[in-house]
Each structure stands twice: as structure tokens, then as C-alpha cells.
Amino acid sequence: MTTAQQRLHHALDALGRTARPGPAVDGCGHCYTPRELAALSGPPDLVPDRLLHSVAMKSPGHWVDFPALYRRLAPRLLRQLTTGTLAVDGPLVAARLVAADWTSWHRAELVRDVLDAWWCATLADPAANAADVLETVSVATGTATPWLRAWSETRTPTAERHLTRAVGDWLYYDRLPDLRLGFHRELPVGPEIAAWIAALPPHLLDEEQRSWLDLVYDRT
Structure with a gap:
């Protein structure tokens, strides 16, 4: 296990220790049986x-107290999301975290610790x-800035290969300057x-990539 993976493991464990049963869950009776609501x-x-x-x-409208339910399940959801075992798109989970106002939760810093550690491990x-993980953490926090900064400051061959691949995709598939991230494309980041x-x-971009950037933004 790498140091980055250990950091993620510890962050997930710290968040997991906050998981507790809560008040009875009240939700959509058409979507969930009484037994399922009891399990929740x-x-x-x-x-x-x-x-x-x-x-x-x-969606949040299925629940009487959506923030409380998502807070209760967040440790398991984030563990599965960050370890690749959650059968739900990361950007959708990020949107739900935002809808649950996760930054106002008690010990919200533990959620941020998980996101930070996940990005380092990625x-x-x-x-x-x-690029997929960047989309999720950016939507969850409402900004791509700190994640991009950490990326460019991580001077390792693996991080630079990830960067080169993502930049190529963004430039060559006409995703700039109108790039929007999120399950609902709710976060404009172009x-x-x-x-x-x-x-x-300069060494992170080849001449063709810089030419594409000049073309997209008419910088010639």
C-alpha cells in the first residue's frame, strides 16, 4: 500500500467512526418498502x-430529511466511491452531497479529508x-481550483501522465472553452x-497542444 493509499485508508476510517444509527427514516413509500426504510x-x-x-x-425529494440520511450513509458511500465499488456515478454522488449541504455537517472536515486523500491517491x-475523479471532487466542493493546483504541484511521472492525458482530451475533443463538469453539467470550468x-x-504540453490552446482562445 502506497503512502497516498494509506492516507486515504486513514481518512476513510476516521469518517467511518462517525457513522451512527439515527432517527427513523421517512421516505417515498412507492420506492421503498417499510422493511427497507427500517434498514435505513x-x-x-x-x-x-x-x-x-x-x-x-x-433525488432529495424522496426523503423527509435528506441531509440527515445522506450524512448517515456518507461514510459507506465515500468508502465505496473512492475504492471503486460503488455502482453510482461519482459526479451524481457529488451532486447529492451538495444537495445535503455536507459542508454544514458536524465533522465536515472529515469529508474534506477523504476528498483530499482520494485526489492524492488518484x-x-x-x-x-x-479526469473523472477531478470532476467528482470539483462538483462536491464547487470549484476545480485547489484540485488543479495540487495536480500541477505533484511532480511525479504518474501525475504528469494523468495530466497530459486529460489535457489532450480537453483540447482535442472540443471541450474547451465551454467545459462544464457534473452529472447535470452544473459546474462551468472551461x-x-x-x-x-x-x-x-512547458515540458508538460507538446507543441500541438499549445497550438490547440492558441487556436481555441485565438491567442495568436
Whole structure:
């Protein structure tokens, strides 16, 4: 296990220690049976994966107290999300975290610790999809800036390979300057990412990529 993976493991454990049963869950009776609502009211670790994934996707309007329910399930959801075992798109989970106002939760800093550690682990993992993780953490926090800064400051071959691949995708598939992140494309980041790309050290972009950037923004 790498240092970055250990950091993520510790962050997930710290968040997991906050998981507790809560008040009875009241939700959509058409979507969930009384038995399922009872399971959601009990220990989060005992909620079946199928039910957990269903709740992760459902819109807030399905629940009487959506923030409380999502806070209760967040430790398991984030553990599965960051370890690749959650059958739900990361950007959708991020949107639900925002809808649950996660930054106002008690010990919200533990959620941020998980996101920070996940990003570091992603940049150190050759098999990771850094652009996908960037989308999730950016939507969850409402900005791409700190994640982009950490990326450009991580001077490792793996992080730089991730960066080169993502920049190529953004430039060559007409995603700039109108790039928007999120399950609902709710976070506009095109100008922000373009400015970040333009400020990258020269060795991280090839001549063709810089030409594309000049063309997109008419910088010639």
C-alpha cells in the first residue's frame, strides 16, 4: 500500500467512526418498502449494497430529511466511491452531497479529508482516471481550483501522465472553452481550466497542444 493509499485508508476510517444509527427514516413509500426504510434507520454498515446504491442515486425529494440520511450513509458511500465499488456515478454522488449541504455537517472536515486523500491517491495510481475523479471532487466542493493546483504541484511521472492525458482530451475533443463538469453539467470550468493549462510548465504540453490552446482562445 502506497503512502497516498494509506492516507486515504486513514481518512476513510476516521469518517467511518462517525457513522451512527439515527432517527427513523421517512421516505417515498412507492420506492421503498417499510422493511427497507427500517434498514435505513438502523446501523449504516448493515444497509444492503443494493439499497445503499439506490439511495445514493435518488433525488432529495424522496426523503423527509435528506441531509440527515445522506450524512448517515456518507461514510459507506465515500468508502465505496473512492475504492471503486460503488455502482453510482461519482459526479451524481457529488451532486447529492451538495444537495445535503455536507459542508454544514458536524465533522465536515472529515469529508474534506477523504476528498483530499482520494485526489492524492488518484494522482499516484497509474490505473486511475484522474479526469473523472477531478470532476467528482470539483462538483462536491464547487470549484476545480485547489484540485488543479495540487495536480500541477505533484511532480511525479504518474501525475504528469494523468495530466497530459486529460489535457489532450480537453483540447482535442472540443471541450474547451465551454467545459462544464457534473452529472447535470452544473459546474462551468472551461475558462478556469484553460488558464491553468496555459500556465503549466512547458515540458508538460507538446507543441500541438499549445497550438490547440492558441487556436481555441485565438491567442495568436
